[in-house]
Amino acid sequence: MSKKHIFQTEINQLLDLMIHSLYSNKEIFLRELISNASDALDKLNYLTLTDEKLKNLTFQPAITIHFDETKKTITLEDNGIGMNEEDLINHLGTIAKSGTKSFLSNLSGDKKKDSALIGQFGVGFYSAFMVADKIIVQTKKAGENQAFAWISDGKGEYEINPCTKESQGTQITLYLKDEDKHFASKWEIENIIKKYSDHIQFPIFLHYTQSKFEGEGENKKETKEDKVDQVNNAKAIWKISKNELKDEDYKEFYKSFSHDNSDPLSWVHTKVEGNLEYTTLFFIPKNAPFDLYRVDYQSGVKLYVKRVFITDDDKELLPQYLRFVKGIIDSEDLPLNVSREILQQNKILANIKSASTKKILSEIANLAKDEKTYKDFYDNFGKVLKEGLYSDYENKDKILELLRFHTNTQDSMISLKTYKDSMPSDQKSIYYLLGENLDLLKASPLLEKYAKKGYSVLLLNEEVDSFVMPNVSEYEKTPLKDASSKNALEELGLDSIDENTQKDFESLCNTIKEITKDQIKDVKLSNTLQSPVALIGEEENAMMANLMRQMGQPVPPTQKILEININHPIIQKLKEVQDKATLEDYIVLLLDSAALLEKGSIQNAKNFTQKLFALLEKQL
Structure with missing residues (x-):
């Protein structure tokens, strides 16, 4: 029927x-x-x-x-x-x-x-x-x-x-x-x-x-x-010697195998003989697969044993951060009736996975020799590659070399090697600033302090950065530090304020502390800012915060220090404001504007705009 x-x-x-x-x-x-x-x-x-x-x-x-x-x-x-x-x-x-x-x-x-x-x-x-x-x-x-x-x-x-x-x-x-x-x-x-x-x-x-x-x-x-x-030839391409294959052979096999109509960006074909015997053929695609950021992504790697297909949906064949790679693993040593459970604990496969990961990372490093090609690769897969910093300790250094970063001093993204090579001789650490928006990071008043010393700051605007950067303590024996942290700012050796100036601003600082006591931890004077105010981070347990993020738990907000620029006309004139209600409005506006520059948002936008409109009306 x-x-x-x-x-x-x-x-x-x-x-x-x-x-x-x-x-x-x-x-x-x-x-x-x-x-x-x-x-x-x-x-x-x-x-x-x-x-x-x-x-x-x-x-x-x-x-x-x-x-x-x-x-x-x-x-x-x-x-x-x-x-x-x-x-x-x-x-x-x-x-x-x-x-x-x-x-x-x-x-x-x-x-x-x-x-x-x-x-x-x-x-x-x-x-x-x-x-x-x-x-x-x-x-x-x-x-x-x-x-x-x-x-x-x-x-x-x-x-x-x-x-x-x-x-x-x-x-x-x-x-x-x-x-x-x-x-x-x-x-x-x-x-x-x-x-x-x-x-x-x-x-x-x-x-x-x-x-x-x-x-x-x-x-x-x-x-x-x-x-x-x-x-047709009817020979598994991965079993044919590399010397007998042309680029076109690899490209057409990739298209047939992956259902992708674009040529691959690159490939790596390896035959291993010795204690273990296996062949691998991996392709790096030109374009990101549509399910790249889905938890239930489809694996792009097929496992064969002696040319017999075993599985194409085992996500353990390569590390998760290489999930964009497509290819073949063909082992001569695994049993044909190998089960999924055995695969996940199999030493032979673990060795193949480890060696394959190194080969793929080396091929990506080869791509990095051509700036334009690597930019295309990095635009598609750089964010995923970063995940390896907290999931693949064995290859952490290799992954770090492959990453590229925005900075406050250069138009194009750079490597950590380029950053370190251009560090002034008195710079002790590599500094970075975390945020959700690149334009906001570039506008951060904090950068004014680093600019005064001639230091570059890495600008990290991707969600994955807050997960991975706490796992990176150094690069080639040079520490990495959050540029907003107390430790990093003390390292700059700036903002030496004399005793008379401290006394001159004592009353204003006490008033700011009283008005903002639930929002900030302290008020400090600065003579290196160009902006009137900036929010400075306190040291926090970065590893604990990272662990909470990975577990899906909210990270408690850290109370920050408000720095005020003693040389800015607005701060100078604030000392002269006698009306407490007006002074409070100015201070709230300054604090919210500092928060806007830091995060791009404030908790009470309505209150902010009401105070701003009231002050504008008064001035006009």
């Missing part, structure tokens, strides 16, 4: 984008279908070796393609894991990927930009609707008896019917649109496979009919012969 279903809303959005020529190179539909077929073969290959019910299954993995120029059809078939009715609904009627809705909400309507975004998302099966106005999928899951047919024209609905199919696997028939009928030809299919899918590790067979002519003149006769050619 036929069952009609409605596509998930997100799929309708994707189909609409693709059907209306979002992609300029429609030929990638075949790459996507072949890649999916290869995954299905991978999964069954593993089960025939590990699942008792399927160990006796006769299985010679292959992908076969037929085409019919007259009927304008292409049929692609694999003898892999196959699908049942539930799988068809989950895989072809729904996008299970996390963050799909938020991803689609980022689409702008600009076809060129959206095409790149869709490439990051990976459209897989649905790309076939770019060239077909009807698709029939006939499939039977390995170990099950009932086969099912999935039918749709890509216009909002699909139906699922029971059908007859002898062997396990999936057969997809595309009924091509008139403008895309040229894809149903031997020449087109062969070229697309050679271009995109040559290194799929299972054989791809093309079935076609070849015309033969015998005799001459009036006796000349045409006969047709059915032929089958294997059209």
